[in-house]
Amino acid sequence: MSVILKEIWKHAQVSRVELVASTGLTSGTISNLTQELIQLKVIREYQSISGLVGRKRVMLGFDLRYYRIIGLDIGRSSFEIVLTDLAGNKLQATEGNVNGHTGPEGYWAVIGPYLEAIKNDVIAEGLKIVGLGVGVPGPMDHEKGILINPPNFKGWAGYPLKEVLERQYGLPAVIEDDARTSALAESRYGLGKSGADLVFVTMGIGIGSGVIFNGEIVRGTNSLYGQVGHMTIEPNGMRCECGNQGCWETVGSIIGILRRFDCGDMNAFMTAVREGDSDALRCMEETLRYLETALINICNMYDPEIIVLGGRLFPYISEYLPVIQERLRGRLFAFAKDRVLLQPATFGESQSAMGATATVLDALFSRPLEVLG
Ligand SMILES: [Zn+2]
CATH class of the missing domain: 3.30.420.40 (ATPase, nucleotide binding domain)
Structure with a gap:
């Protein structure tokens, strides 16, 4: 049943004949299991017209009613x-x-x-x-x-x-x-639906990520896989809650930015950037450099097809995305530089x-x- 459900998810709708071909199960088994799934109201039959002769085919898809x-x-x-x-x-x-x-x-x-x-x-x-x-x-x-x-x-x-x-x-x-x-939202419903390996980087008060490889969440030995916010980005930087020092999170998060440019909140910071305040501009430029360095490290460590950026900080820096993508291209292995896509998160809040x-x-x-x- 599990194999059948995953196959239907992949194609949205699929015929029993196609299920036999793709799963290697016999037509009798497919017939029995799909019947059981229909009775459970998990899947249902859909009529589809296919081919030039307009032949009717019975397709199976998820039952969205129950x-x-x-x-x-x-x-x-x-x-x-x-x-x-x-x-x-x-x-x-x-x-x-x-x-x-x-x-x-x-x-x-x-x-x-x-x-x-x-x-x-x-x-x-x-x-x-x-x-x-x-x-x-x-x-x-x-x-x-x-x-x-x-x-x-x-x-x-x-x-x-x-x-x-x-x-x-x-x-x-x-x-x-x-x-x-x-990350899973992006993999199942969004940019990674075709099966792409992806890293979802979320930037806010802290910085974290979710890594999807071969369609699955990767967790690591201590469930610390993808703790990108704690990659060292300034070897002599300030002490971080994790015990290390100079973590990306200490400088690249909302807290990190407001620690360097003390103005209350991100809206005040962005106003200062737009008004051309030299300290604010320098802080923004540093933040983008940290982000760019972190993204290079992520590319070289995880080799994803897509890096998705989200979190509460992202709306403030989204306008710089094309610039970051361009700078990234210049720092990646030449043969791979066009293969990594930087994208904003699909589902926002x-x-x-x-x-x-x-x-x-x-x-x-x-x-x-x-x-x-
Ligand atoms: Zn840390």
């Missing part, structure tokens, strides 16, 4: 909840501000009612929620669904999020680092919440009967 997925992004100061169908179409979205530093209890007091309302609406329509995917600030333990010790997020260290959510809402929950959910729904889809594709209960 199942829903909830994606939740837990941010330090904001949250986002999306509801999607099995094709990742966003049917509903809710976002708001919340003070995450009050700890989990205060957080649930704010967003709990929204989650309840969405869940109850879906049930009232006679539909079923497959699961709840959640993006959280890392580092975190994906298997256990526990936050480890996210910086600037008081009260959440060691919090058993998966267990709490499953008990509270009675839904299977998948917990993932928010840089990785963002909803990036992580959309990716959170994709974590549930991935679970459904891997273990369909278990996930559907």
